[in-house]
Amino acid sequence: MAKNCLSRALKPENLRAALGATIIITALGTATVPAYASPGSASAQEDRQNRPDDTNKINVTASQVLELARQQVGTSENARGGGTKFQQWYARSPRAMETVRRDGGNPSAYLNAAWCAMFVSWVGEQTGARPQVGWDAYTVTHARWFRNNGRWGTTPKPGAVVFFAWNGGKSISSIQHVGFVVKDNKNGTISTIEGNTGNGAVEERVRPKSQVVGYGYPEYAA
Secondary structure (H helix, E strand, O other), X not given: OOOOOXXXXXXXXXXXXXXXXXXEEOOOOOEEOOOOOOOOOHHHHHHXXXXXOHHHOOOOOHHHHHHHHHHOOOOEOOOOOOOOHHHHHHHHOHHHHHHHXXXXXXXXXXXXXXXXXXXXXXXXXXXXXXXXXXXXXXXHHHHHHHHHOOOEEOOOOOOOEEEEOOOOOOOHHXXXXXXXXXXXXXXXXXXXXXXXXXXXXXXXXXXEHHHEEEEEOOOOOO
């Protein structure tokens, strides 16, 4: 089974944010779960500002996104759970400061944090598909971004962003992991490319659909 994005220990002294996970360590060292923002809040405004629309349409195809993701297979983290270019890119990105303000912690915490969502975000950035793929380090918020922009569903499609809950939960709040769909195998499973899986690497996997919460659909070029 893949590494659970919730499983990495977060040290209070480093004020680590929940990055591709659910637990956030506050300045007091207590674990909390961030409530999703109500309409009109800063997070809801962010959803609207980042909404995929006609001004953000791109020429990147699902095949191009999957090809870049596949080229990363074998990339792995170090013994501290860090050292990947995905974490390093995210920690230096403008988005890191936005998510730190939302979740707490500091940008350096991303360097050794669970990175499944950072991998998906990096692929979107490098292909020029970020407005459609989105970028976040927290799987639940990333999924809600797709849902709030009307790009959420239950049908696997190549290039879709797939969100998992290992216990079979179907609520967005139960999400623990994220990757890209390669194909629907038509036998109750999907083929995927995921970061932070196995022993902390980018790998191609086959997953049962029973573990899928839902799919985000980037607006790819035909």
